[in-house]
Amino acid sequence: MVDHRLVYLDSQATTKLDPRVLDTMMPFLTEDYGNAASRSHDFGWVAEKAVDHARETLAAGLGAKGREIVFTSGATESNNLAILGAARMYQGKGKHLISAPTEHKAVIDPLKRLESEGWEITWLDVDAQGRIDLDQLRSAIRPDTVLVSLMHGNNEIGTLHPIAEIGAICREAGVLFHTDATQTFGKEEINVEAMHIDLLSASGHKMYGPKGVGLLYVRRRNPRVRLEPIQFGGGHERGMRSGTLNVPGIVGFGRALELCLENRAEEQARMAALRDRLQQRLESELDFVQVNGDQEHRLAVNLNISFAYIEGESLIMGIPGIAVSSGSACTSASLEPSYVLRAMGVGDDLAHSSIRFGVSRFTTEDEIDYAADRVIAAVRRLREMSPLYEMALEGIDLNSVQWQGH
Numbered sequence: 001m002v003d004h005r006l007v008y009l010d011s012q013a014t015t016k017l018d019p020r021v022l023d024t025m026m027p028f029l030t031e032d033y034g035n036a037a038s039r040s041h042d043f044g045w046v047a048e049k050a051v052d053h054a055r056e057t058l059a060a061g062l063g064a065k066g067r068e069i070v071f072t073s074g075a076t077e078s079n080n081l082a083i084l085g086a087a088r089m090y091q092g093k094g095k096h097l098i099s100a101p102t103e104h105k106a107v108i109d110p111l112k113r114l115e116s117e118g119w120e121i122t123w124l125d126v127d128a129q130g131r132i133d134l135d136q137l138r139s140a141i142r143p144d145t146v147l148v149s150l151m152h153g154n155n156e157i158g159t160l161h162p163i164a165e166i167g168a169i170c171r172e173a174g175v176l177f178h179t180d181a182t183q184t185f186g187k188e189e190i191n192v193e194a195m196h197i198d199l200l201s202a203s204g205h206k207m208y209g210p211k212g213v214g215l216l217y218v219r220r221r222n223p224r225v226r227l228e229p230i231q232f233g234g235g236h237e238r239g240m241r242s243g244t245l246n247v248p249g250i251v252g253f254g255r256a257l258e259l260c261l262e263n264r265a266e267e268q269a270r271m272a273a274l275r276d277r278l279q280q281r282l283e284s285e286l287d288f289v290q291v292n293g294d295q296e297h298r299l300a301v302n303l304n305i306s307f308a309y310i311e312g313e314s315l316i317m318g319i320p321g322i323a324v325s326s327g328s329a330c331t332s333a334s335l336e337p338s339y340v341l342r343a344m345g346v347g348d349d350l351a352h353s354s355i356r357f358g359v360s361r362f363t364t365e366d367e368i369d370y371a372a373d374r375v376i377a378a379v380r381r382l383r384e385m386s387p388l389y390e391m392a393l394e395g396i397d398l399n400s401v402q403w404q405g406h
């Protein structure tokens, strides 16, 4: 049976642009096309005013000041600027950084880059739920530690790190704290003052805004954080990020945050209920499933679940039209199991069988029920062909089996 129904359940990869955001952007894609840096005419002033409004809105959403917001092309750039910029600015203090192996690649890869340049990185352990140990963090901080980078909400498994506690530890030790809040900005409560955050990354397209725009919050007081730029040019954004501002993108980003905050609690609760409904159906109608990530401190929208004895990729092919991802979308071109699940100690077989579902503002209950039906049918079909599943049903301990050729 060919089914043409499309259901989008990959909201940790990106979200649909809210039509109300597009409405706000439209004038800046058409008549109001001025360069926000043009100081000599109306076109420039109109653009600058719109950017300032978005800047103030986005800053307020973090408990920050407009002057502390640096606009970028997205969270990848924000993370790079935060990590490379702080490391290079403060290398006089030392060359030690702290992070965790479950971070997004846009944090891990700049850190690895610094490692290749002679920096030392401490990778904190994570437990089976993807949580760090705050005592281990405390004892990892040294006199030569420049920066701790730990994300707020994990894009694969949804686990939330306790960023207020992490911030307090870093502040007390006099170490800068960067958090990648791409999955939580506009969704979870964030206040850079109360949480002692010095640098924070966010992105428009993970919150119903446009792609190609992001921000880096850079603290200006207590302490004043300075960054070595990673790109040079016209000196925009107080010299920290040269380049003509993406005016329509920035306007849309600001509007996207306003919409998120308008009825955040209600929307978060509605999405969590949809996610829970999906989880409940998969857990009650299928055996040998494992939900990955912290079940208490987690994103409202995320469900990462392993279906033992099947391959995630085969399952995805078995549910055409339903958009989900196996492992992280960013690395799904490779057939390596998810590095995040691996760091949590999930075995390769369960990691290979994991699927990430992400609900969004636009997801309906009907879509959830439809997706659950399809996934359950596909898992049953694939397992019918699996000798391993049959052995598991018979109670044979697969670890005790002597495999041929091993």
Ligand SMILES: *Cc1c(COP(=O)(O)O)cnc(C)c1O
Residues within 6 Å of the ligand: 012, 013, 073, 074, 075, 076, 077, 104, 106, 151, 153, 154, 155, 180, 181, 182, 183, 202, 203, 204, 205, 206, 212, 213, 214
């Ligand atoms: C999507 C994502 C990024 C990358 O953001 P872009 O704006 O697409 O560059 C970084 N970190 C996390 C946690 C993400 O989910």
